Amino acid sequence: MLSTPITKDIDYDKVYEPSEDSFYLLDCFEQERDYLETKFKKNKVPIITEIGTGSGILTTFLLQHILKDGIYIATDVNPNACKSVLQTVRNNCPTQAHLVDSSQMDLTSAIRSNIIDTLIFNPPYVPASEVPDIPVTDEDSKWLDLALLGGEDGMIVTWKVLNNLERILSTDGVAYILFCARNNPDKVANEMTDRGWKVDVVISKKAGWEVLTILRFSRL
Ligand SMILES: C[S@@+](CC[C@H](N)C(=O)[O-])C[C@H]1O[C@@H](n2cnc3c(N)ncnc32)[C@H](O)[C@@H]1O
Numbered sequence: 219m220l221s222t223p224i225t226k227d228i229d230y231d232k233v234y235e236p237s238e239d240s241f242y243l244l245d246c247f248e249q250e251r252d253y254l255e256t257k258f259k260k261n262k263v264p265i266i267t268e269i270g271t272g273s274g275i276l277t278t279f280l281l282q283h284i285l286k287d288g289i290y291i292a293t294d295v296n297p298n299a300c301k302s303v304l305q306t307v308r309n310n311c312p313t314q315a316h317l318v319d320s321s322q323m324d325l326t327s328a329i330r331s332n333i334i335d336t337l338i339f340n341p342p343y344v345p346a347s348e349v350p351d352i353p354v355t356d357e358d359s360k361w362l363d364l365a366l367l368g369g370e371d372g373m374i375v376t377w378k379v380l381n382n383l384e385r386i387l388s389t390d391g392v393a394y395i396l397f398c399a400r401n402n403p404d405k406v407a408n409e410m411t412d413r414g415w416k417v418d419v420v421i422s423k424k425a426g427w428e429v430l431t432i433l434r435f436s437r438l
Contacts, residue, residue, distance in 0.1 A: 222275070223279055223309075225274065228306075229298065234272035234366075251283070254285060257390070264285055264336060265288065266291070268293070269341075272299050272302070272340075273303070273306055274305070277290055277292050281317060290319065295352060297356050300322045303318070325378060331385045334387055339393070341376045342364060342367050343366075344372050346369055349364075390436075391437075394435075398428050403422075418436075
């Protein structure tokens with residue numbers, strides 16, 4: 219079992235605290251280690267992007283255990299999260315800290331097209347009447363709403379990424395995205411398959427009253 223990064227000294231009133239969904243993604247990457255190592259061993263140095271890093275637990279885990287020599291471009295719309303990921307990387311793997319950069323942006327909007335080899339997203343997936351507006355100040359208490367609420371079917375933010383996957387991923391790139399049952403992951407998988415993507419279920423299991431599913435998207 220691979221060790222879990224320590225995510226301490228973070229203000230969890232303003233940054234999403236690692237939860238069951240985050241820990242399922244750690245399980246997912248432990249399971250995917252051979253697949254990812256093999257996929258990128260023969261290749262150039264892989265570029266890894268996590269959208270919405272929160273505390274930075276996932277990016278740090280990947281750097282520490284899975285893709286140790288990759289280049290990491292971490293993003294979050296929340297400036298507090300952008301700082302937290304760098305702090306978590308420094309606390310857990312100081313000798314690799316130079317491999318991670320963190321930028322405040324909407325999804326991957328400031329990253330060049332077709333350079334991301336591994337994309338990770340634990341999105342705001344809770345169904346809600348709307349996706350909240352972006353708070354104006356770093357101190358706003360609404361940053362946590364933005365971490366959770368995903369609008370209609372909890373899918374508004376996730377569909378923005380899926381609809382743009384062709385532009386985001388490199389030729390042999392792969393994306394890991396987490397869904398709850400109310401996001402209808404089966405329907406999403408069918409729709410993306412119809413659009414020509416290979417979709418694999420990496421993990422699907424019960425988390426309390428919720429069922430969480432992690433899908434892997436790659437080109438055929
Ligand atoms: C469910 S949290 C996941 C946090 C962390 N990855 C984890 O697994 O513990 C969702 C994250 O996505 C970020 N987020 C929400 N909308 C975003 C957007 N449009 N662009 C970038 N990040 C966004 C939130 O600020 C939050 O940090």
